Amino acid sequence: MTDPKLYTCAGSRGLRCTWAAEEAGVQIDLKLLPFPPRFAAPEYLEINPLGTVPLLIDGETRMTESCAIAHYLATRGGMSDLAVAPGERDYAEYLDFTYHADATITFPQTVYMRFALFEKDKGWAEAGEAYAKWFWKRLVKVEQRLDRREYLCADRFTVADICVGYALILAERVGLDDGVPESLKAYRTRLMARDGYRRAVEREMAGPRAI
Structure with missing residues (x-):
């Protein structure tokens, strides 16, 4: 299985995703873009027509919302202490x-x-x-x-x-x-x-x- 690819700009909302991956011990293929990518790296639009970061590609999975990606990475291998499970307090x-x-x-x-x-x-x-x-x-x-x-x-x-x-x-x-x-x-x-x-x-x- 190949590592998920995370396209982001350093310090952007994608930091949530990089941080979650580090906390969860998930290996990611980090792809850093110049800011703003829609202008500074127009070829990125071929990958993500929105031109926004972050973008996570994990096989057939494509995600563009930083908080959702952070949760996904934290639970990619199953529930972890980084997430709160249904039925659990809070x-x-x-x-x-x-x-x-x-x-x-x-x-x-x-x-x-x-x-x-x-x-x-x-x-x-x-x-x-x-x-x-x-x-x-x-x-x-x-x-x-x-x-x-x-x-x-x-x-x-x-x-x-x-x-x-x-x-x-x-x-x-x-x-x-x-x-x-x-x-x-x-x-x-x-x-x-x-x-x-x-x-x-x-x-x-x-x-x-x-x-």
Whole structure:
């Protein structure tokens, strides 16, 4: 069986997938693209017409959603401690926070980045600030959940922490840290201290170019 191929850009949402693979001990064929790939590597569109990253190809399986890929890699060989199984305590919460990470938290971040960073010359700074405030307000659910908890679900580190943790890591990188509560900054520090996270970052920084 060949290793799954993961197409991504270093530090993008695909880091969730690289991180999950490292934590789960799953071998992946990491393919790094220049950012943004739809413009910097137009031939990538032949593989993924969306032009987005990440993209996972595992035999006939093709996936483009980072949180779903992270869960898939964590359970590719069967259930592991990185996932919460049906019938287990916090199963519903595991699903909820895994999906919450992208749909509710990362979404306003990406809009902020477009208006405040990538297209700031177009005079949309006020819109960017509005989305920054939206992002900060959306952190309340995670903040409350982690009150007296080290991790989000089942008293252990799971894919839900990878998915939510990435959003907090991205916040620091793109200038959105002012409104992040101190408790969530401490949570982020714990996650970034994990060997699996460090290996994932090192691998993305040192990996060969895909195209």
